[in-house]
Amino acid sequence: MMADSKAKPGLLLDIRNLRIEATVYPPGEAPKTITLVHDVSLTLEKGKVLGLIGESGAGKSTIGLSSMGYGRGGVRITGGEVILNGRDILKGGKEGFRKLRGREVCYVAQSAAAAFNPAHRLMDQVVEATLLHGTATRAEAEKRAVALFKKLGLPNPETIGQRFPHQVSGGQLQRVMTAMALCSEPDLIVFDEPTTALDVTTQIGVLAAIKDAIRDTHVAALYITHDLAVVAQVSNEIMVLRHGRVVEWGGTRQIIKEPRQEYTNALVSVHEIEHQEQKPGATPLLSVRNVTAAYGGGHVKVLKNVSVDIFPGQTLAVVGESGSGKSTLARAITGLLPPEQGTVTFDGRPLGNKLADRPKEDLRQLQMIYQMADVAMNPRQTVGTIIGRPLEFYFGMKGRERDKRVAELLDEIEMGKGFIDRYPAELSGGQKQRVCIARSLAAKPKLIICDEVTSALDLLVANGILKLLLNLQQHEKVAYLFITHDFATVKSIADSIAVMYRGEVVRYGSKSKVLMPPFDPYTDLLLSSVPEMRPGWLDEIRDSVTTDVAKMAEMSDERIRLASGR
Amino acid sequence: MSLVFRLVAQRIALGILLLLAISVLIFAGTQILPGDVAQAILGQSATPESLANLREQLGLNDPAYIRYFHWLGGVLTGDLGTAMSSGQDIATSIKGRLWNTLFLAFWAAIVAVPLAIILGLIAVRHRNGWVDKLISGLALASTSFPEFFIGYVLVYFFAVKWQIFPAISTVYDGMPFGERMQAIALPGTALTLGVLAHMMRMTRAAILNVMQSVYVETAELKGLSAFNVIRKHAFPNAIAPIINVVMLNLAYLIVGVVVVEVIFVYPGMGQYLVDHVTKRDVPVVQAVGLIFAAVYISLNIIADIAAIIANPRLRHPK
């Protein structure tokens, strides 16, 4: 813990013993009060950045918003003090909050696309707070906004303000929102996961722009995120939160390099899963050859001439950003989207183009796990039914024999037979995904397609799922087609890698070959955009790979525009 | 602007097409169904000769599609045919009645629409408070009350017990405006009450939906006052859904007119329709049914056009 900082000069924000509660209304039950934040204290000096980090439910956004006296829904501050610029803002009442919001403290939301009013032009929204608080004339405010647009690397800074939110890309909107927060020259900005919704190559540009803007304007910031590698690039100090309590608070370098708490250590070392790459076998299990697929009767080509192989008991990771066609590849392999051209061969025999053409045995050999486990299971079936159905359907197992096998499978996914009568709604996110894994294992498949299976989960839970999948692969000799947007995951589990970009495989081979330079331009951009867990990475990468932030931003925005077909 | 224009033109064209389809449906509904019109008019005891005569007179021996085009051609040139029961020209009889019905519906709407929007805003302002609960309760009741229940309760108290307004709404040509307003006071109130609560509840839902969006939170976090958040950020986005609510309820009001006119013996389209359904006067039923459908479809088109014009994505395409 930091020393008592009351005496420090230049203190901007001093939160003491903050306690935040909310009233929840569970369906069919009496309303109850839960505590979201327990006794949290923090201080922030002028011009410094404090990163708030934690998994979902850690209370990081709630704490961030409390510095503006704001609580979402039924959330309210029930204890402690929030001292900003020397006064307790909680004593100021509604009028006090209004004077402070948009003037002393501004907010940058996760989804800028939803945070801008669709009915007004960007410029009107950017200067609104400045004009409201009367700190500048309209002409001055607009001049300031244009300068900020320029600094943040937006294209056409003079005219972009005349556009409507829907006319601007997601990465650009996030920059405009940062400009909006900076425009009224506040003392503090709360950044709430500002780059989480963006693709990784877009994220790096926005992140660099935010970092520069903070440095040049000397504004202080609370930077909220779940991604330690991201926060390590922009903050001076990091506070790790869990279940609304402070786990650890210290300098960025100390938290990353010498974490003192076990939980922090787990977060820092989360990607260090060891997986020895296996050499490809003689004959592939699944062979995709020159597959082309399209939606809308051939109008929108989403897969172009794709060829990959998966070997028995091995993992092929397909990596790409949104719109790259990686999930479409899975749909083409499963027969949900019959390819227009090309063939898919499985275990030496060609697979039927359409789902309806495939014999039951082929369906059994090829199973699938989804990203959102909670909609991948029928909410009206018990875990026993969900896992038992494939046993009954493929192997004709009934009664006690089936129950016994379900119990074995529950053991394999480290859950135990106590869960057999539970419904999906009674499980945690990680448990749901485990049940989905058990359901696919029940069919005794040779290949499982994993479509972003960890991206909806918290870091540590996702890590547990990856370890489980690797263990199961060793025992059951099952092959995986692992679809993901996250290079860190790829490195942990893959034997071979296919990089996809706009429907094409741009790089393909064994893991060691794909990750070895020289790279093609896209893989280079993708690899260099993945934040690394060390302070100073962003500054290095910017100097070595792409010096011009604005250029990099344009490149990624242009790419997204092309990829989304607009 | 051209995109909006194209969409509006498309919507209107679609509406005209729909109206044509409806005319086919109404015609088919009255002509091809098992009941024979001539038999229905003359009753079971009619002689075969008189039946044949009437069929000839009505043109029932022509194929159905010829009769349809004949009818449609008439409708398009303003000739709605002749009533079988009275032999009068339908267009002439309808003119005054249509005006009476629109007069009644107009004044009911003038009262109901602003009242519903204001009460809806109040419900949002005090959501989950007693005002809001009261409004929800009234809405539940009003969807459960048949129009004639509201109508006769009004008559029982305002016309019979307290004798403030007439129980029977007689209007005639050249009637002074004040007297006319007094005559439609009770039917107008019955119509208003019929749609008010529902419209209120839908308005409330439309505004709440907008109030829960992230951009309203952004506005609050800029320090805007509650009033300005609603005025500058919620209202511009709530206009289209509110217009939609209003149009839907006006369409509902048109249906309510039928029953209310019968209750108060008001000489409008609704009463005219019901009278002639009882008399099985098919040409009248067809004509009046088509007019009601046209009004109903027009209101829906207006709602859709308002939604198109209010959408910034369509007004300022990429």
Added chain:
Amino acid sequence: MLDIKRIPIPALIGLILTALFVLAAIFAPWIAPYGNGEIVGDVWGPMSATHWLGTDNLGRDLLSRMIYGARVTLFIAVLATALSFSLGAILGFSAAVFGGWFDTLMSRLVDLLMSIPTLIMGLVVLSVLPTNLVTLILVMGILDSTRVYRLSRAVAVDINVMDFVEAAKLRGEGSMWIIFREILPNALSPLVSELGLRFIYAVLFLSTLSFLGLGVQPPSADWGGMVKENKDGIVFGIAAALIPAAAIAMLAISVNLVADWVLNRTTSLKGGRG
């Protein structure tokens, strides 16, 4: 399981009143103090110990008429609802699961039927059809099935694109399993609540038609018809017509309260079982 103590008071009132109406309808001949068509007193006699609700426009006991009227009203409304519901739900589900030309054809037809107010279409059709119970039930049921069709199709389409249904299709399950084991259990709650609303609509629609003289024909009478019979008394300050009208409102509110509760206690699809 359902615990009576946990049912909210409004829903409980709704349940009890609905049950009373149903019982009165079923046991009408045993409960009613007088016969349905029996003339037992003066025209529009006041409420008294012998005639609790007074007498009607012909001097028949109003209470007895009300009890028999419940029978007619509920009988027709239940049959019309059953027809509209089974027709709408079966067609809606099929359209959602099979898609293609069947879906397009059915959906356009329903759009067309719903572009005119139901009452107007009903009046147009009734102007040529013979007036009897079968016609009435068919017209009411078919016209109203359009709404059930829209709802069940929308619900089924929503569920049909969810990953758990896709998982079942990938497993190789047949249409029967997918409709009855995957989709139906998840569609039941919104449909049951809609059933209540459709029933209310049927009661109100029937009453309106009878009030206009186009529904149930004398000497038999439902509540709407009884309003018509006694409406002329209103101007003389005789409230007899208000009693059947109030009964319609009360039945509708009761069912509404129950339907509201059913809808509220069912959690969303993602939230699990209700």
